[in-house]
Amino acid sequence: MAETKEISVGDMGARAGELAERRAEANDGAGEEMGLNVGPSHPTTHGVLRLLMQLDGDTVTKCEPVIGYLHRGDEKIAENMTYNQFVPYTDRLDYLSPLANNVTYAMAVEQLAGLEVPPRCEAIRLIISELARISSHLLGMGVYGMDAGAWTAFMYTFTEREKLYTLFEELTGARFTTSYTRIGGVARDIPEGWLDRVSAFLDQFLPILEETQRLLTRNRIFLDRTEGVGVITKEDALAYGLTGANLRACGVDFDLRKDRPYLGYDRVDFDVPIGTRGDCYDRYLVRVEELRQSVRILRQVIADFPDGPWYAEDAKEIFAPRKDKIVTSMEELIQNFMLVTEGPRMPAGEVYFEAENPKGALGFFVVSKGGGVPYRLKIRGPSFSSLSVLPKIVPGHMLTDITVILGSLDFVLGECDR
Amino acid sequence: MELVPLLLKILYAAIMLVVVLTIAGYSVLIERKVSAYQHGRIGPNRTTTPFIRPIPVIGPLLTRLGIIQLPADGLKFLFKEDFTPPYVNRPFFWAAPLIAFVPSLAVIAVIPFGQYTSPLTGEMIPLVLAPMDLGVIFVLAIGSLSVYGVVLAGWGSNSKYSFLGGIRSSAQMISYELSLGLSIFPVFLWMNAPGSDAGLSLSSVVEAQNTMWFLITCPLSAFLFLVGIFAETNRLPFDMAESETDLVGGFHTEYSSFKFGLFFVGEYGAMAVGSALFVLLFLGGWNFLPFLANPWPAGWIGSVLSVLWFLVKVVGMITFFVLIRWTLPRYRFDQVMKLGWTVLLPLAIANLIVNAAAVAIHDLW
Numbered sequence: 001m002a003e004t005k006e007i008s009v010g011d012m013g014a015r016a017g018e019l020a021e022r023r024a025e026a027n028d029g030a031g032e033e034m035g036l037n038v039g040p041s042h043p044t045t046h047g048v049l050r051l052l053m054q055l056d057g058d059t060v061t062k063c064e065p066v067i068g069y070l071h072r073g074d075e076k077i078a079e080n081m082t083y084n085q086f087v088p089y090t091d092r093l094d095y096l097s098p099l100a101n102n103v104t105y106a107m108a109v110e111q112l113a114g115l116e117v118p119p120r121c122e123a124i125r126l127i128i129s130e131l132a133r134i135s136s137h138l139l140g141m142g143v144y145g146m147d148a149g150a151w152t153a154f155m156y157t158f159t160e161r162e163k164l165y166t167l168f169e170e171l172t173g174a175r176f177t178t179s180y181t182r183i184g185g186v187a188r189d190i191p192e193g194w195l196d197r198v199s200a201f202l203d204q205f206l207p208i209l210e211e212t213q214r215l216l217t218r219n220r221i222f223l224d225r226t227e228g229v230g231v232i233t234k235e236d237a238l239a240y241g242l243t244g245a246n247l248r249a250c251g252v253d254f255d256l257r258k259d260r261p262y263l264g265y266d267r268v269d270f271d272v273p274i275g276t277r278g279d280c281y282d283r284y285l286v287r288v289e290e291l292r293q294s295v296r297i298l299r300q301v302i303a304d305f306p307d308g309p310w311y312a313e314d315a316k317e318i319f320a321p322r323k324d325k326i327v328t329s330m331e332e333l334i335q336n337f338m339l340v341t342e343g344p345r346m347p348a349g350e351v352y353f354e355a356e357n358p359k360g361a362l363g364f365f366v367v368s369k370g371g372g373v374p375y376r377l378k379i380r381g382p383s384f385s386s387l388s389v390l391p392k393i394v395p396g397h398m399l400t401d402i403t404v405i406l407g408s409l410d411f412v413l414g415e416c417d418r
Numbered sequence: 419m420e421l422v423p424l425l426l427k428i429l430y431a432a433i434m435l436v437v438v439l440t441i442a443g444y445s446v447l448i449e450r451k452v453s454a455y456q457h458g459r460i461g462p463n464r465t466t467t468p469f470i471r472p473i474p475v476i477g478p479l480l481t482r483l484g485i486i487q488l489p490a491d492g493l494k495f496l497f498k499e500d501f502t503p504p505y506v507n508r509p510f511f512w513a514a515p516l517i518a519f520v521p522s523l524a525v526i527a528v529i530p531f532g533q534y535t536s537p538l539t540g541e542m543i544p545l546v547l548a549p550m551d552l553g554v555i556f557v558l559a560i561g562s563l564s565v566y567g568v569v570l571a572g573w574g575s576n577s578k579y580s581f582l583g584g585i586r587s588s589a590q591m592i593s594y595e596l597s598l599g600l601s602i603f604p605v606f607l608w609m610n611a612p613g614s615d616a617g618l619s620l621s622s623v624v625e626a627q628n629t630m631w632f633l634i635t636c637p638l639s640a641f642l643f644l645v646g647i648f649a650e651t652n653r654l655p656f657d658m659a660e661s662e663t664d665l666v667g668g669f670h671t672e673y674s675s676f677k678f679g680l681f682f683v684g685e686y687g688a689m690a691v692g693s694a695l696f697v698l699l700f701l702g703g704w705n706f707l708p709f710l711a712n713p714w715p716a717g718w719i720g721s722v723l724s725v726l727w728f729l730v731k732v733v734g735m736i737t738f739f740v741l742i743r744w745t746l747p748r749y750r751f752d753q754v755m756k757l758g759w760t761v762l763l764p765l766a767i768a769n770l771i772v773n774a775a776a777v778a779i780h781d782l783w
Contacts, residue, residue, distance in 0.1 A: 219747060398750060401750065
């Protein structure tokens with residue numbers, strides 16, 4: 001019979017004591033450094049990140065991030081379902097900007113299929129990508145302030161996010177996990193008057209953004225906390241594969257929206273903010289400026305919103321036909337049946353596509369051997385790269401700086417662990 | 419001592435305790451309501467009891483104001499499981515909340531809160547539990563004891579987060595004690611300038627501010643004292659002890675139930691006492707307004723008015739504490755220390771020297 005050992009809480013103390021003794025012996029009684037385990041459940045870790053740290057007094061000498069607490073095997077799951085069925089899983093990557101993930105995934109698969117979507121669909125996707133960026137950056141900015149101890153900024157930005165979520169709900173039916181795109185189009189057309197409501201949101205959003213950033217941007221304490229903290233050099237940023245706002249804050253002018261335009265980003269006029277020092281303050285400034293630029297982009301797209309179909313009509317083997325046609329036409333019924341049972345018919349081949357998501361460049365590498373199911377789907381999560389730089393930049397900072405550094409990197413564990 | 423006055427003293431002390439605890443408790447409500455106002459939220463507005471809700475107008479009003487939230491929060495602390503982790507140092511772990519809690523309450527014994535002017539003789543008697551000549555010294559001495567509670571809690575919890583919180587907070591409280599103490603010397607220098615003999619009691623400070631507040635005559639002292647009080651009560655931007663984003667809860671991470679409640683009430687009690695001290699020392703106590711004579715009539719009505727006016731000022735100060743907390747981010751530990759030792763302490767010393775010189779020159783003229 002297998003022996004069972006009862007483990008009580010009381011043992012913990014005894015074991016901790018033993019461990020400490022053993023460690024003290026190993027240290028030869030020096031005992032200068034203290035190990036500290038932060039997370040995976042800790043207020044500063046934004047999810048389930050775990051940090052193993054060595055502290056010398058209040059100064060961190062070593063920081064080792066431990067990830068994987070949110071691992072769900074998304075990439076393996078993708079191999080067992082049709083392309084459209086995987087859309088809801090992309091919501092759960094960077095769960096603070098699900099709409100942008102949906103768009104990036106759909107575009108990767110469409111590139112594999114060699115499919116062009118009509119202008120109206122592109123415009124819808126651009127709008128939701130930018131709205132997702134606003135939502136994600138707002139949270140990043142608010143939580144960042146909260147990490148530094150300023151709660152009010154967080155509440156302000158959260159109020160704005162609620163308004164955005166109401167817009168998302170109207171568009172997709174869900175506030176949080178939107179699953180809006182389909183391969184070859186979107187789930188449904190935009191509701192009537194929705195663009196006006198987006199414009200109204202943008203009009204009232206800018207003054208509130210200015211009010212919120214006034215709480216932090218010139219705040220002496222906030223400057224003291226963030227200036228010169230968590231500096232990432234240009235070389236490090238490139239070497240560690242940082243992307244998005246984190247990379248641009250280090251002074252690298254790289255934005256996929258400008259450098260490899262997609263979705264018609266080349267037709268709108270916007271600036272890419274670039275930092276100079278790569279510290280926590282620059283990362284904050286870049287995000288605030290990106291919020292303003294997103295508003296600018298959105299206004300241009302809304303002013304020039306194309307008409308026409310909102311899905312690729314000629315892609316009969318990929319995009320499901322309309323409901324009224326299914327019930328009236330035999331051919332469409334068969335087509336729908338095949339799509340549901342076997343998935344869209346994709347050509348064999350492989351494609352890598354990445355887009356400028358709020359957290360950085362989110363990439364999908366899709367390998368297809370034909371048929372409705374991907375052979376392999378690899379996801380490149382920007383948060384993973386952002387986190388990998390921690391052991392490099394954290395040592396030498398004080399324990400309290402950790403919160404600011406983590407907040408400034410603006411990562412999401414759902415995307416890092418996948 | 420005779421029995422009746424002794425019993426009366428105990429009764430007064432009990433009343434005082436209840437009042438101060440209520441103020442401390444309701445400063446939590448002030449905190450929640452003011453922060454809600456700042457955030458664009460509503461704050462507590464649902465908590466109610468079966469007997470209060472049905473009262474026609476007052477019931478819903480009290481509920482909306484969140485008045486019943488306080489007893490609900492307090493009872494919640496009582497009903498929670500009082501969990502003592504197995505690895506703590508029990509005597510210290512149990513003593514720490516008391517040591518943190520008691521000094522902030524003991525201080526109230528010497529804090530005057532109003533005046534009684536005799537209608538017959540015109541003599542003014544300050545209302546205070548223990549009219550002590552060395553009031554200020556007592557406040558500084560006893561008030562600084564509460565740091566031991568924090569240190570013991572950090573050490574006795576045998577947890578790294580508590581330990582770091584305890585260390586930070588003790589270092590901070592000891593550093594700011596200096597500038598806090600030095601900042602109020604000028605006030606007493608002016609009061610006890612040659613030719614006047616006011617002593618060191620807190621009620622004499624209020625008498626000295628009859629028509630002119632020390633906030634106006636010694637603004638730097640007032641500023642230094644205010645910063646010191648923020649640091650001593652561990653309020654943001656100096657809440658190193660808690661710093662909840664990196665230390666979880668700081669020194670009270672391992673505490674639960676009413677032991678945590680004691681820390682909690684102790685903190686707000688310290689804030690209330692700190693506000694009262696600031697009002698007494700720099701805002702004229704229960705004196706009406708600067709440049710104006712007191713309108714309080716002689717007799718009991720006047721003393722009730724003076725007490726109310728004093729409370730209004732204290733509540734105003736508490737609101738100020740709250741506003742600051744929800745506006746500013748938090749300093750880093752080393753920045754707090756640097757500010758304390760390299761800016762505030764030299765300023766306090768310079769302030770003392772300048773004021774001492776001014777008193778001397780004033781005497782020569």
